[in-house]
Amino acid sequence: MNNNTGTSLWQIAIQKFKRSKTGMFSFWYIVLCGFIAVFCYVLAPDNSNSANQMHLEIHSKPPGFSVQLLSIPSEVKNQQSWFSIFMKGKQNSSTEIPIKSFSVKNNQLEVIKYSDGLPKEFPASYEKYIQQKTFYLGTDKYGRDLLSRLLIGARISFFIGFIAVFISLLIGIPIGAIAGYFGGKIDDFIMWVINITWSIPTLLLVIAITLALGKGFWQVFIAVGLTMWVEVARVVRGQVITTKQQQYVEAAKALGFSDFRIIFKHILPNILAPIIVISAANFAAAILIESGLSFLGIGAQPPTPSWGAMIKNHYNYIILGKPFLALIPGLAIMSLVMAFMLIGNTLRDALDVKA
Numbered sequence: 001m002n003n004n005t006g007t008s009l010w011q012i013a014i015q016k017f018k019r020s021k022t023g024m025f026s027f028w029y030i031v032l033c034g035f036i037a038v039f040c041y042v043l044a045p046d047n048s049n050s051a052n053q054m055h056l057e058i059h060s061k062p063p064g065f066s067v068q069l070l071s072i073p074s075e076v077k078n079q080q081s082w083f084s085i086f087m088k089g090k091q092n093s094s095t096e097i098p099i100k101s102f103s104v105k106n107n108q109l110e111v112i113k114y115s116d117g118l119p120k121e122f123p124a125s126y127e128k129y130i131q132q133k134t135f136y137l138g139t140d141k142y143g144r145d146l147l148s149r150l151l152i153g154a155r156i157s158f159f160i161g162f163i164a165v166f167i168s169l170l171i172g173i174p175i176g177a178i179a180g181y182f183g184g185k186i187d188d189f190i191m192w193v194i195n196i197t198w199s200i201p202t203l204l205l206v207i208a209i210t211l212a213l214g215k216g217f218w219q220v221f222i223a224v225g226l227t228m229w230v231e232v233a234r235v236v237r238g239q240v241i242t243t244k245q246q247q248y249v250e251a252a253k254a255l256g257f258s259d260f261r262i263i264f265k266h267i268l269p270n271i272l273a274p275i276i277v278i279s280a281a282n283f284a285a286a287i288l289i290e291s292g293l294s295f296l297g298i299g300a301q302p303p304t305p306s307w308g309a310m311i312k313n314h315y316n317y318i319i320l321g322k323p324f325l326a327l328i329p330g331l332a333i334m335s336l337v338m339a340f341m342l343i344g345n346t347l348r349d350a351l352d353v354k355a
Contacts, residue, residue, distance in 0.1 A: 060139060063137050171226075183241075187237075284336075287336060
């Protein structure tokens with residue numbers, strides 16, 4: 001295959017992809033989620049670390065709830081770089097007190113607290129720290145801004161897909177290519193390992209790896225990635241077995257090229273289409289697995305926001321008349337997974353050379 005033909009085939013695939021409305025909608029939705037995941041602390045109304053600013057007095061409030069807040073500046077001054085705030089949010093944010101009303105008397109600011117209706121006095125200069133705040137998606141059971149936690153939780157769900165898929169490709173492609181190219185006992189041994197791994201339930205294997213590595217943010221990423229390589233390896237193995245019979249591979253062998261060069265320079269570039277499709281499906285699967293782990297309590301640990309953990313904390317509110325607390329993160333998971341499944345189906349059709 002010459003370069004001109006290769007380029008034209010990819011151009012045809014891109015044109016077919018652009019003609020699909022569902023594919024393009026899914027693509028731009030994923031781009032939007034990726035933008036939110038990267039700039040979550042910039043976009044979040046509560047940019048404290050993990051959006052963990054609690055207001056127990058106003059817990060479980062509906063979307064659109066508005067209240068006056070007195071923000072008392074933190075006495076601890078911690079110099080943070082913009083990059084640290086961008087990655088982790090503000091470490092020492094101000095203390096926010098919900099209030100019903102306020103008045104200034106005798107150089108003293110008197111506020112009526114939202115919780116018990118009792119007055120409390122502050123210096124008159126604190127009046128400038130009072131502001132009206134609207135919680136556009138309401139507050140959770142700890143009085144935290146649900147919108148902020150949803151935006152920051154997107155970083156967990158989105159990046160676990162990238163890291164898990166990257167790990168699965170890093171392991172699955174070489175193993176599958178070696179098994180399919182060399183065959184024989186090497187193929188038998190690799191397939192034995194793949195079948196053993198395949199026979200273990202994915203969630204059970206992820207739980208075992210997570211418990212071995214410890215609970216945490218990166219441990220979950222690695223655990224999910226280490227369980228998804230078998231699918232990639234099986235797909236690559238099947239494609240290599242078929243592709244190695246082609247004439248250009250035989251010509252490369254006759255020219256004395258090394259096996260490594262034949263596999264990675266000649267075979268793999270021609271089987272990228274099914275690898276791209278399986279990667280899109282694995283991306284969606286990784287998001288679901290992470291959400292399941294967080295729901296079970298062994299995913300990202302509190303106070304780190306995670307969509308699965310948000311459902312776990314609020315699923316009982318469905319029967320208590322406040323279903324939005326669990327439905328909103330559930331819809332976020334469903335929409336992102338569906339977008340990756342739709343884009344995977346569109347890529348499969350666009351990259352199908354028989355179509």
